[in-house]
Amino acid sequence: xxxxxDGYLPAEYNxxxxxxxxxxxxxxxxxxxxxxxxxxxxxxxxxxxxxxxxAAFAASNQLKVCGHCLVWAKDERTPEWVFRDxxxxxxxxxxxxxxxxxxxxxxxxxxxxxxxxDVVNEALDDGxxxxxxxxxxxxxxxxxxxxxxxxxxxxxxxxxxxxNDYNVELPAKRAKLFRLLRLLRENQAPIQAVGIxxxxxxxxxxxxxxxxxxxxxxxxxxxxxxTEFDLDAIPRARWWADDxxxxxxxxxxxxxxxxxxxxxxxxxxxxYRKLFNIFRQHSDAxxxxxxxxxxxxxxxxxxxxxxxxxxxxLFDRDAKPKPAFGAALSEP
Numbered sequence: 001x002x003x004x005x006d007g008y009l010p011a012e013y014n015x016x017x018x019x020x021x022x023x024x025x026x027x028x029x030x031x032x033x034x035x036x037x038x039x040x041x042x043x044x045x046x047x048x049x050x051x052x053x054x055a056a057f058a059a060s061n062q063l064k065v066c067g068h069c070l071v072w073a074k075d076e077r078t079p080e081w082v083f084r085d086x087x088x089x090x091x092x093x094x095x096x097x098x099x100x101x102x103x104x105x106x107x108x109x110x111x112x113x114x115x116x117x118d119v120v121n122e123a124l125d126d127g128x129x130x131x132x133x134x135x136x137x138x139x140x141x142x143x144x145x146x147x148x149x150x151x152x153x154x155x156x157x158x159x160x161x162x163x164n165d166y167n168v169e170l171p172a173k174r175a176k177l178f179r180l181l182r183l184l185r186e187n188q189a190p191i192q193a194v195g196i197x198x199x200x201x202x203x204x205x206x207x208x209x210x211x212x213x214x215x216x217x218x219x220x221x222x223x224x225x226x227t228e229f230d231l232d233a234i235p236r237a238r239w240w241a242d243d244x245x246x247x248x249x250x251x252x253x254x255x256x257x258x259x260x261x262x263x264x265x266x267x268x269x270x271x272y273r274k275l276f277n278i279f280r281q282h283s284d285a286x287x288x289x290x291x292x293x294x295x296x297x298x299x300x301x302x303x304x305x306x307x308x309x310x311x312x313x314l315f316d317r318d319a320k321p322k323p324a325f326g327a328a329l330s331e332p
Contacts, residue, residue, distance in 0.1 A: 001026055001289055001290075001291075002027035002028060002029055002064075002288055002289065002290030002291070003021060003025045003027075003028055003291050003294055004028070004029040004030075004031040004068075004228065004290060004292045004293055004294075005021070005028050005029070005030065005031060005054065005293075005294060006030070006031040006298075008050055008053050008054075009054050009056075010057055011053075016318070016319040019319075020294060020295070020315060020319045021061070021063075022061050022063075027064040027065070027066055027290065028058055028063050028064070028065055028066070029067075029068050029227070029290050030050075030051060031068070031292070033050035033051045033054060034051050034068055034069070034106065035068070035069060035077070036070075036071070036072065036077075036078060036082070036102060037072075037078065037079055038050070038051075039051065039102075039106060040079065040102060041079055042079070042081065043081050043082075043098070046105065048109065051110075055110060055113045055114075058113075064115045065110070065113060065114045065115065066115060066118075066225075066288070066290065067106075067107070067110060067114040067117040067159070068117075068118045068121070068164070068227075069118035069119070069120070069121035069164060070103050070106060070107065070118070070119050070120070070148060070152060071099060071119065071120045071121065071136070071144070071148045072122065073120055073121060073122055073123035073131075073132055073136050073137070073145075074122060074132065075134050075135050075136075082095070082098055083095065083135040083139070089139070090135075090139065091139075092139055095135075095136075095140060096140060096144075096147060099144070099147065099148060099151065103148065103151040103152055103155055104151065104154070104155045107151075107152050107155035107156045108156065110156075111155065111156045111159070112158070114156070114159055115159060115160060116159055116160035116161070116193070116225075116288075117152055117156070117159050117160075117161055117162065118162050118195055119148050119149050119152045119161050119162060119163065119191075120148050120149070120163055120164070121164045121165070122164070122166065123136075123137075123145055123163075123165070124165050124168070124173055124176045124177060124180065125176070126173070130142075130176055130179060130180075131145075131180075142183060143187075145163075145180070145183075145189070146183070146184060146189045149161055149189035149190050149191055150189060150190065153190040160193055160287075161190055161191055161192050161193070162192070162193045162194065162195045162227070163184070163191055163193075163194055163195065164225075164227050164228075165177065165194075165195070165196075165197065166197040166199060166228075168196055168213065169206055169210045169213040170206060170209055171209065174209070174216075177194070177213075178216070181194070181220060181222070185220075192222060193222055193223040193224065193225050194217050194224055194225070195225045195226075195227035196210070196213065196214075196225070197226075197228040197229075198226045198227070198228060198229040199228060199229075199230055199232070200230070200232065200275075201231070201232045201235040201236060202232060202268055202271065203235065203267065203271075204235060205231070205271055205274070205275065207274060207275070207278060210275075210278060211278050211281075211282070214278070214282045214285050214286065215282065217285065218282070218284070223285065223286070223287040224282070224285050224286045224287065225287055225290070226279070226286065226288065226289040226290065227288075227290050228290065229289055229290060229291050229292060230291060230293070230299065230312040230313055231268055231271060231272060231312050231313075232301050232310065232312050233256065233260055233268060233310055233312055234301075234308055234310055236301075236305060238250060239305045239306070250306060251306045253306075253308065254307070254308040254309060256308075256309050256310070256311060257309045260311040264311075265311070265322060265323050265324070266323055268311075268323070268324050269322070269326070269327035270327065272314070272327050273327035273330060275328075276327075276328045276329075280331075280332070291313055291314065293313060294313070294319070295313055295315035295317060295318075295319050296310065296311045296312065296313050296315065296316050296322075297317035299312050299313055
């Protein structure tokens with residue numbers, strides 16, 4: 001069981017939070033501080049201070065570190081300099097070398113300190129394309145994903161190498177995932193696991209699709225990681241529906257500012273229980289489950305895609321267990 005953390009450790013967490021990390025989790029994922037945008041905002045100038053603090057905290061508390069992420073396949077999540085050569089676009093050879101050097105520097109620095117890497121994050125397209133349009137794929141083609149895995153293996157021969165994405169349990173994107181896995185296998189890319197992010201919404205969890213996807217990934221000899229797990233108490237799908245025409249209305253939706261009602265907490269607990277029953281049934285396939293943030297007060301879902309008081313995790317704002325915590329632990 002893992003948890004994503006953000007900020008300097010231990011300084012930016014209070015004693016109750018630190019106790020929760022130490023007593024309830026075996027692994028931590030740096031939510032942001034190991035991403036390229038944080039580590040290397042300018043070419044050749046690396047800022048490892050926060051990542052080093054997190055690795056040191058993990059080592060002193062017998063926690064594993066799961067690295068996230070070496071290449072994020074979105075232009076807006078990559079420093080602009082990566083794609084530029086002066087006043088012109090970067091060449092194929094220059095971009096490949098920049099990717100190699102970044103991966104070599106980062107994965108090499110944390111070799112032996114990080115047990116896994118999300119090597120490439122969110123490369124699959126949500127629409128009709130196979131790979132998400134980006135300057136990565138525009139300059140290097142689909143090979144950029146293969147090369148990223150090869151560079152990661154050269155930098156760290158022992159870390160588990162993961163492809164990480166969201167909605168891959170849904171049929172349309174799942175088909176693209178397995179096309180990608182075939183491509184990686186055909187090109188001898190050393191992938192060992194698939195990260196299913198698992199950002200679910202209350203009353204809309206795709207249980208059967210998830211179970212089918214776990215089984216299909218495992219049938220290829222790969223492990224499954226639930227890498228960014230949570231269960232949104234204020235469903236957000238309508239934000240993107242109908243070309244975003246509901247966003248002004250949704251931006252005012254903030255129903256649980258005074259606490260989450262007991263009946264909602266119970267529905268959430270029941271749905272967490274069902275999810276964990278699936279995980280137990282597939283324990284031979286699933287290597288890790290990581291919650292995305294420590295407790296409700298720290299969740300990214302308080303701010304994305306609009307500001308609201310959310311309650312998506314197992315622990316409340318006081319770092320106390322919610323009904324979902326007991327449900328997750330209970331046997332069927």
